[in-house]
Amino acid sequence: MKIIASLLIGALGAMALAQPVEDVRYRPGKFKVAWIPSPNYNSRPEDALVDTIILHHTAGPTTSSCVRWFENPESQVSAHYVVGKDGSIIQMVMPFYRAWHAGVSKDARGKEGLNNFTIGIEIVHTGDPAEAYPDDQVMAVRLLCGYLCRIKYRNQIVQILSHEFIAVPPGRKPDPINYPWDSLNDLADEFGITMMHGRSDKGTVVRLPQKAN
Numbered sequence: 552m553k554i555i556a557s558l559l560i561g562a563l564g565a566m567a568l569a570q571p572v573e574d575v576r577y578r579p580g581k582f583k584v585a586w587i588p589s590p591n592y593n594s595r596p597e598d599a600l601v602d603t604i605i606l607h608h609t610a611g612p613t614t615s616s617c618v619r620w621f622e623n624p625e626s627q628v629s630a631h632y633v634v635g636k637d638g639s640i641i642q643m644v645m646p647f648y649r650a651w652h653a654g655v656s657k658d659a660r661g662k663e664g665l666n667n668f669t670i671g672i673e674i675v676h677t678g679d680p681a682e683a684y685p686d687d688q689v690m691a692v693r694l695l696c697g698y699l700c701r702i703k704y705r706n707q708i709v710q711i712l713s714h715e716f717i718a719v720p721p722g723r724k725p726d727p728i729n730y731p732w733d734s735l736n737d738l739a740d741e742f743g744i745t746m747m748h749g750r751s752d753k754g755t756v757v758r759l760p761q762k763a764n
Contacts, residue, residue, distance in 0.1 A: 577614040581638035581687050582694060589621040589643040591629035591651050596667055601646065602707050603669040604696055605653055606748075607714045608676035608727035609633070614641060617673055627651060630671035632695060638687030640695060646670055646703060654724075656717040658710070659747060659757075665717055670699055674727050689734050696735060700742045711735060713748035721752035732756070 579585035595601075607630065609617040614635035621629045621643050630652040633641040644650040652671030657663045674692060676682060700708045718724035732748055739746050740761045749755040 574615045577618050577641060578635060578637060578639045579641075582640070582691055584640045584642055586642050587618055587622065589629040589650070590624045591621060591627055592644045592648045595647070595649045599649075599668045600707065601668050601670060601704055602709045603658065603665065604699060604708060604711045605665065605669045605671050605714055605717065606692070606711065606727050606730060607652060607671060607673045607724075608678055608730070609673050610678045610726070611675070612677050614639065614675050617675060618643065630673040632671070633673045633675065634688055634691050634695065635675050636685050636688050638685075638691040640691055646699075653714065653717060655719045657719050657751075658712060658717050659751070663719075670704075672696075674730070676727060678726065678728055680729055684729075684731060689731055693734055693738065697738055700738060700744065706742075708742065708744060710745045710747065711739065712746070716747045716749060716751050716755060721750050732758070736761075 611617050614633055617633050618641055620626050629644050629650045631642065631644045631646055631650045633643065649666050650671045651666060652673070653665040653669060656665040658665060672692065672695060674684065674688065676684060696711065713730070714724045714726045730748070732746060735746060736758070738744070739758065743760045745760065746758040747755060
């Protein structure tokens, strides 16, 4: 019996270790922002006008795993913000700098190199189509986009796009998979923002604002 009990305890311990554990350093709290800088950024072109928000998913289970990757200079990737499942927000690059999140990219206007004029928001999600986005996380993304549209870049943001939509070649990226874009509808309407997601070469969803600014 002692052997069986030891085996069960060992198995339970292994299962616990297998579960993703979120480091408290990366959980400032629901709708709160922590600053953890990434070294992976550079200056925007002098004539770049920030007018676009790009939504991504992290393809990982925790904020920690994403932030640590963005902290690594060898990764050569970053985003301005990472939004955790609990609604925590980690800012990693100041918005007036160019984060490295979009890669080879092109929008519907034909503009390329979207890192130059976009804000990148990474949403913690594994990429499993069956995985839901928690309400607090969705609200945190909504509040963050609202801040960027209402305060930081008022009257500048004209579109919110998925990484999937702008990735070149089409199909290179699927994120943010199954994101509830309807949660941003009233924000888009308030500021006359166009939203586009899905693949640019097939099945793209384009939502034009229901009222002008």
